[in-house]
Amino acid sequence: MHEAPNSLSDYRKQIDSALQDDFLRRTLDTFAVAYRANRETIFKEVDERALINQIAESRDKACQRMEELFIQFREKAEKLGVKVHRAATADEANEIIARIARENNVKRVVKSKSMTAEETQLNERLLKDNLIVDETDLGEWIIQLRHEGPSHMVMPAIHLSRYQVADDFTKVTGTKQDTDIQKLVKVARVQLRRKFIAGDMGVSGCNFAIAESGTCTIVTNEGNARMVTTLPRVHVVIAGLDKLTPTLEEALTALLVLPRNATGQRLTTYVSFIHGAGECQASPNGKKTLHIVFVDNGRTEIARDPLFSQVFRCVRCGACANVCPVFRLVGGHKMGYIYIGAIGLILTYFFHGKDIAKVLCQNCVGCEACKNVCAGGIDLPRLIREIRSRLNDELGNDTQAALLGSVMKSRKLFHSLLKFAKYAQKPFTGGTQFQRHLPAIFLGKHGFKALPAIASESFRDRWESIKPIVPNPTQTVAIFSGCAQDFVYPEELEACVKVLGANNVAVEFPFDQTCCGLPLEMMGQRKTSQDVAEQNVRAFAAGKYDAIITLCASCASHLKHNYPNLLEGRPQVLAAAKAFAEKVTDFSSYVHDVLKLGPDNFRNSGEKVTYHASCHLCRGLGVKEAPRALIASAATYVPCEEEEVCCGFGGTYSAKFPEISAQLLEKKLLNVSATGASRLVVDCPGCVMQLKGGVEKQKLGVKVTHISELLAENLKR
Amino acid sequence: MSPGDSVKTTVVDTFRAKAEAVNAIVQEVPSKAAALQYIVDVCASKSPAEILADEPDAEQGPPGPNNMPTRVKRIVAAPELDDADFATLSAACEAKGFICLRNGLRKHLAGIDVGVSTGILGVAASGTCMVNCDKEDVRLAGMICEIHVVFLRKSTIHPDLPSIASQLRQRIGEGVTYTTLISGPSRTADIERVAAVGVHGPLELHVILLED
Ligand code: SF4
Numbered sequence: 001m002h003e004a005p006n007s008l009s010d011y012r013k014q015i016d017s018a019l020q021d022d023f024l025r026r027t028l029d030t031f032a033v034a035y036r037a038n039r040e041t042i043f044k045e046v047d048e049r050a051l052i053n054q055i056a057e058s059r060d061k062a063c064q065r066m067e068e069l070f071i072q073f074r075e076k077a078e079k080l081g082v083k084v085h086r087a088a089t090a091d092e093a094n095e096i097i098a099r100i101a102r103e104n105n106v107k108r109v110v111k112s113k114s115m116t117a118e119e120t121q122l123n124e125r126l127l128k129d130n131l132i133v134d135e136t137d138l139g140e141w142i143i144q145l146r147h148e149g150p151s152h153m154v155m156p157a158i159h160l161s162r163y164q165v166a167d168d169f170t171k172v173t174g175t176k177q178d179t180d181i182q183k184l185v186k187v188a189r190v191q192l193r194r195k196f197i198a199g200d201m202g203v204s205g206c207n208f209a210i211a212e213s214g215t216c217t218i219v220t221n222e223g224n225a226r227m228v229t230t231l232p233r234v235h236v237v238i239a240g241l242d243k244l245t246p247t248l249e250e251a252l253t254a255l256l257v258l259p260r261n262a263t264g265q266r267l268t269t270y271v272s273f274i275h276g277a278g279e280c281q282a283s284p285n286g287k288k289t290l291h292i293v294f295v296d297n298g299r300t301e302i303a304r305d306p307l308f309s310q311v312f313r314c315v316r317c318g319a320c321a322n323v324c325p326v327f328r329l330v331g332g333h334k335m336g337y338i339y340i341g342a343i344g345l346i347l348t349y350f351f352h353g354k355d356i357a358k359v360l361c362q363n364c365v366g367c368e369a370c371k372n373v374c375a376g377g378i379d380l381p382r383l384i385r386e387i388r389s390r391l392n393d394e395l396g397n398d399t400q401a402a403l404l405g406s407v408m409k410s411r412k413l414f415h416s417l418l419k420f421a422k423y424a425q426k427p428f429t430g431g432t433q434f435q436r437h438l439p440a441i442f443l444g445k446h447g448f449k450a451l452p453a454i455a456s457e458s459f460r461d462r463w464e465s466i467k468p469i470v471p472n473p474t475q476t477v478a479i480f481s482g483c484a485q486d487f488v489y490p491e492e493l494e495a496c497v498k499v500l501g502a503n504n505v506a507v508e509f510p511f512d513q514t515c516c517g518l519p520l521e522m523m524g525q526r527k528t529s530q531d532v533a534e535q536n537v538r539a540f541a542a543g544k545y546d547a548i549i550t551l552c553a554s555c556a557s558h559l560k561h562n563y564p565n566l567l568e569g570r571p572q573v574l575a576a577a578k579a580f581a582e583k584v585t586d587f588s589s590y591v592h593d594v595l596k597l598g599p600d601n602f603r604n605s606g607e608k609v610t611y612h613a614s615c616h617l618c619r620g621l622g623v624k625e626a627p628r629a630l631i632a633s634a635a636t637y638v639p640c641e642e643e644e645v646c647c648g649f650g651g652t653y654s655a656k657f658p659e660i661s662a663q664l665l666e667k668k669l670l671n672v673s674a675t676g677a678s679r680l681v682v683d684c685p686g687c688v689m690q691l692k693g694g695v696e697k698q699k700l701g702v703k704v705t706h707i708s709e710l711l712a713e714n715l716k717r
Numbered sequence: 718m719s720p721g722d723s724v725k726t727t728v729v730d731t732f733r734a735k736a737e738a739v740n741a742i743v744q745e746v747p748s749k750a751a752a753l754q755y756i757v758d759v760c761a762s763k764s765p766a767e768i769l770a771d772e773p774d775a776e777q778g779p780p781g782p783n784n785m786p787t788r789v790k791r792i793v794a795a796p797e798l799d800d801a802d803f804a805t806l807s808a809a810c811e812a813k814g815f816i817c818l819r820n821g822l823r824k825h826l827a828g829i830d831v832g833v834s835t836g837i838l839g840v841a842a843s844g845t846c847m848v849n850c851d852k853e854d855v856r857l858a859g860m861i862c863e864i865h866v867v868f869l870r871k872s873t874i875h876p877d878l879p880s881i882a883s884q885l886r887q888r889i890g891e892g893v894t895y896t897t898l899i900s901g902p903s904r905t906a907d908i909e910r911v912a913a914v915g916v917h918g919p920l921e922l923h924v925i926l927l928e929d
């Protein structure tokens with residue numbers, strides 16, 4: 001039913017077939033765009049950030065008290081005639097439920113949606129006892145008929161068309177069914193009503209298990225959970241221990257976000273609070289037989305993990321998939337196992353094991369879109385990187401990652417290899433700035449875009465000759481160059497130095513700096529990534545500078561947000577790392593917010609210029625206005641559709657998943673072309689590399705530059 | 718808490734707007750008698766309920782829109798009404814040839830025409846009604862009907878979800894085993910994300926706003 005890829009090549013084959021699925025692609029495309037707009041509108045009525053913080057804080061506290069809450073819940077619920085069970089493993093949970101069915105002489109089970117039951121694969125177990133098990137959520141029922149797993153946590157059948165559904169319904173009813181969706185929904189109404197009536201036992205999930213009162217809260221739109229929990233004489237609730245919530249207020253707060261994030265609704269149609277075994281006229285004694293099975297399956301252990309315990313802030317809204325550019329391309333069957341999207345990659349590792357997770361976990365471009373919308377403010381991309389690092393420790397390094405790690409350990413080796421590449425590539429570049437075949441030192445195959453050549457003279461080699469002379473500086477800054485600009489696009493840095501110098505800023509370039517280490521993190525090379533971070537912190541005596549400027553959004557967000565975390569275990573540099581991180585500023589923010597440059601400082605060229613908002617700038621650092629204002633100061637800014645969607649670069653990601661990277665690029669370029677702009681500016685050399693390569697390959701005739709170059713060209717003297 | 722009149726109007730307006738945004742039909746009526754009459758009118762003007770499953774005793778009419786036989790005698794269920802109101806409603810139903818029930822809904826799980834509930838309170842921000850479904854027949858009335866009618870007193874409408882916490886806690890504390898917040902008719906978007914109402918529960922939700 002669920003398949004997990006064994007190897008990267010196996011996985012890429014699966015991805016390829018998903019990319020060929022036109023229906024899926026169209027559906028997820030429309031969905032992504034519509035979702036973004038709906039979400040924005042529906043969140044205007046509440047204070048999104050405050051609510052998310054509130055949820056994060058209360059979930060974190062609840063997670064620390066999981067055991068206590070369980071005891072409290074059990075005590076309260078048992079007084080209300082509920083039998084409370086606790087299962088250490090998925091199998092144990094299934095056995096308990098199978099036993100309940102046996103003891104109550106159950107023949108037919110009706111289920112409303114529960115991700116926890118999917119996690120334990122409860123249906124398979126109940127079928128072994130020859131029980132008739134029917135899913136009653138429309139989407140779940142459809143995929144059950146097809147023997148498939150869900151492709152989305154909220155919309156399990158989003159990958160299917162009305163035609164496929166009509167075929168399935170034709171089969172199950174024995175009557176030819178129309179493809180009209182409204183009619184198909186009514187077919188389900190008729191078929192499932194009969195199943196509700198015939199069911200002896202209902203199985204439901206639970207969104208919040210409120211400990212103070214022993215109450216289960218269940219959220220649905222279709223109303224099937226109300227049927228499942230009312231009609232049959234037995235009701236079994238299955239819930240992860242993480243669903244324990246101290247009080248009613250916390251559940252209500254989460255309900256302000258969950259439906260908004262899940263489906264752009266203010267509230268789901270039905271929110272039911274089940275408080276003990278109530279009236280049930282189908283039972284001989286007139287009372288419901290009510291059981292609650294709490295599933296551990298590793299949860300108490302995760303709850304003790306200082307970093308990963310934040311996964312329990314998850315309310316299963318599915319938003320992290322809805323905004324994920326990778327999900328949008330490949331769909332949920334290829335981006336998760338049972339749990340889907342960003343949280344799916346993480347939970348797969350914990351609930352289903354490293355063998356199933358090892359390949360899936362690689363499929364994240366690191367764009368941070370998920371982190372930005374998560375109902376619990378979980379740092380999903382960081383946790384995904386962390387898992388890669390654990391997987392490398394547990395399963396051994398893959399060769400590519402290990403090679404990268406060993407090269408990067410030494411700045412000198414790394415830099416001399418880059419310089420060597422410059423000579424090695426000569427025969428291939430054909431004299432242009434693009435080479436068709438890069439010697440594979442740190443990049444893989446990229447047929448979909450032209451690759452840049454290593455510059456003939458790196459920034460560090462040019463430094464002495466271009467260093468600005470500023471007699472009376474107002475500020476002193478240091479440049480963090482990042483490898484891409486140092487060795488591939490030194491002209492971007494040169495432009496930056498020109499802008500700064502012209503505005504009375506003294507600029508320094510500490511030579512001992514090296515790669516920021518993000519590529520190592522992305523490949524799970526934790527130890528080397530920490531070494532590299534330490535080296536950079538030491539290379540900059542942060543106290544000397546008003547700011548440390550970087551033109552690479554990815555470096556900036558890594559230096560700023562991840563260095564203090566990475567170096568937590570190295571007390572000798574931790575304080576310096578924090579001071580360093582504090583000073584790191586992206587170029588646009590520095591120029592716009594600190595130097596306050598604007599229309600008066602630039603000659604407006606009138607050129608039509610559009611913008612790509614790099615993931616690590618617009619989400620990683622939350623910088624949105626500065627670059628757009630600067631563009632408008634120096635040219636005519638033409639906004640681009642989906643300006644903030646990832647271009648597909650993702651550093652080493654584009655080498656690992658070239659097919660996905662290519663599709664993301666393709667989309668981006670379509671949007672760029674549609675603006676009619678003659679130039680595209682970006683705040684990140686990685687994106688420049690991706691976009692310039694795509695533009696060159698497709699001969700689009702759009703100039704791609706860093707924003708620093710646009711500004712330097714139009715500086716007023 | 719006794720909010721001023723203008724504030725109250727705003728809350729009611731918000732309730733109406735948000736409820737209508739999720740396909741609920743919101744009506745204001747001058748009196749309880751008018752509300753009861755509304756139920757009879759709604760039942761009379763709808764097409765008869767389809768019988769979705771076996772119900773041996775039900776008299777069957779011509780097939781409905783989903784090819785299921787329809788009820789010849791329409792059914793209205795109002796388990797929560799007090800004796801006087803139920804007598805009034807019952808008499809009005811009888812005059813029209815409808816069956817009016819207070820209990821025993823398990824016999825009619827195949828579907829009824831109209832189910833009537835009493836909202837304990839409303840939530841303006843999401844157009845929500847809270848219904849005490851402790852009694853099974855109350856729960857069923859709101860689930861197996863084609864049109865669900867909820868009475869709601871204007872003075873019980875609260876601004877938002879957090880503001881109902883203490884009331885909800887109180888109900889739960891009193892031992893109410895089943896409480897549901899309802900916003901609009903049952904819905905799904907599980908096929909191609911196309912919105913459809915009436916998947917398992919009511920096809921329509923009517924909220925009748927009553928003065929105190
Ligand atoms: S960081 Fe981006 S690519 Fe990775 S899971 Fe989140 S949304 Fe998807």
Ligand code: SF4
Nearest residue numbers: 314315317318320374
């Ligand atoms: S991780 Fe966050 S965004 Fe993803 S399903 Fe959970 S709460 Fe929603």
